[in-house]
Amino acid sequence: MFHPVRKQSDAAAALNKHCALIDALLGGTDAMRAAGKTHLPQWPGEEDKAYATRLAVATLFPAYQRTIEVLGAKPFSKPITFGKDVPAKIQALCEDVDRQGRNLHAFLAEVGQEALGYGFSGILVDYPPTKDENGRPLYVTKADEDAAGVRPYFVQIHPRCILGWLSDKSGLTQLRLLEAVEVPDGDFDVKTIEQVRVLRRGAWETWRKVDNKSDDEWAPFESGVTTLKGIPFVPVYGNRLGFMRARPALLELAHANVEHWQSKSDQQNILHVARVPILFTKMLGDGVELAVGAGTGVKATNPDADMKFVEHTGAAIEAGRKSILDIEDRMRQAGAELLVIKPGNITESQTLADNEQGACALQKVAENIEDSADQALQLMAEWLGEQQGGHVTLFKDFGAATLAEASAELLLKTNQAGKLSDESLHEEFQRRGIVKPDINWETERERIERQGPAPGTLKDDTDPDAP
Known part of the structure; x- marks a missing residue:
């Protein structure tokens, strides 16, 4: 039995319902083999050794992983655009938005892929403590804070890290997050322990398990107050079912x-x-x-x-x-x-003109990421005492008019990644009516060979450094 602060609520368990499945598929062959009988049942009468051999040689066709990578990258195939209302101070912080070297574009790209793959992700806008446990200031002046790198920053929150929450009509009133913290282990090593962060409006605290006790013995470790009125957490939905409720958009895949x-x-x-x-x-x-x-x-x-x-x-x-x-x-x-836009809309500009009723599902995911980014920037502005955080815009003009067109694009990406042969690509294009049915692959291959190398692939013999 876990202590109540460590126990996952029913709502959080529902949010994490499909995480184990997605973890295995995104983890590749090794993760699927490790899952064993969960995803590869042992048939009645099959001996244990025979099953172990069958499992050991099984390999995963990475359709889910590859689809998430290809689709998740589309909104970020062009740099994000900062609106004129984004303060210069915040835009500067976005060059290292998580204090780990990722700019806002790279950070949102990973959050977006996580939201698309798992259905949900989150952004915690955190701020380092400026007072000690007794309430005394850690820094004398604002210049001291700046020199120490004290500033708001983004933290990516995986749905597995969410243990539970409470809310009212105004939003979250409490949020519990499971964290992995490194602590010293002797003079030359560290070990990782669990910690639960409890966020409340205007306050926070961390809990850790009491040493040499059972799992249900936890105690407060640190606590503090914040200058914000709310909880600085922003949900990012891949497929929203309700507040803090979501499911993977590609669950059937x-x-x-x-x-x-x-x-x-x-x-x-x-x-x-x-x-x-x-x-x-x-x-x-x-x-x-x-x-x-x-x-x-x-x-x-x-x-x-x-x-x-x-x-x-x-x-x-x-x-x-x-x-x-x-x-x-x-x-x-x-x-x-x-990727398929609803009938009657072809481009993003047409979609916007029709109040976005014809947006494809991936465009709506991109809009969810945009909205969440704007909310996170506003929280960053509140930490800094700015009036507004401004808005950012993601690339969204990637909708396809038909399912054949959309699937053809995915096939081309798979071919370019070396996972589909040129001949199979030709056959699939024919099946979709993109290539005329009377064009034979052997004839087409001869034509390709006669036309020479593709532009930009010809080696320059005068350049010793040319590949």
Whole structure:
């Protein structure tokens, strides 16, 4: 039993419901193997050793990870734009917005990918303590604070770190966050311990587990007050269901990726079995020795004897292959659907003119990130005593008119990443009507070879440093 301050609330558990699934898919093959029977069931009658072998050779087709990377990068394919209402002091702080070297563009890009992948992320606008535990100032002058780097900064909050919250009509009244803190461990090492940060309006405190006690023994460690009226936390929604409620926008793609993982494992297993023919013998007679290999023969003593290799017909293999291809196509479509603008709107300018009713789902995610960034900048302004934090704008003119167009773009990105062959790309473009159906791939490849290297790829022999 956890102490109440460490216990995750039911609402927070609902917010984190799909985190383990997304963690495994984003973690790749190693993480999926580590999840074991959670995502790759052991079939009835399958021996433990056989299952362990099947799990050890299974590999993940990274559809979910790649889709999140490609789609999440689109709003940040161009630099974010600061509005004229962003104070110069705040814009300067945005060059290292998290005090870890990330500027606002890079910080929001990672927050956005997290919100798209998990459905939710958060921004905590924190400020270093300026008073000690007894309420005495740590710095004499404002210049001392500046010299020590005391300033507001952003902290990215993963949904797994949220233990619970309380709220009223004005917003959050309490927020509990799970943190990992490094503390000294002897003279030359550190160790990581858990800490719970409790934020309240105008105050904060941290709790740590009491040494040599059970999990339910926690006590306050530090506390303080803030100059802000509210809690400096901003939720970032990938797919908003309500206040502090969300789910992954591509959850069905995640489930399909797990289905692909399982089906691909079955396919690998049946291919292994089918590639090894079984020697069948019938009525060879007593005392016949078998020697199988080149230059060998078997002499049977029974005239009705028979011996042959029994091989798999391949019907199940082909059915499995088609099933895997169908799943891959469904996954591509699931990702592409976020890029499809509703009928009647083609570009961002048209979307804005229609009050954004025709925005594609990914554009709406980008708008959520924009809104959250503006709120975070306003909190930074309140820390600094500024009247307003201003606004930023993300690139959003990436909607596609049709699902075929959107999925074609994802296919091209996959091809450029080396995960899809040129021939397969040509076939998929034909299937979508982008390439005429009467163009043969062999003919097209010859045309590509005749036209020479792509622009910018020709080596300059006069330049010794040219790649």
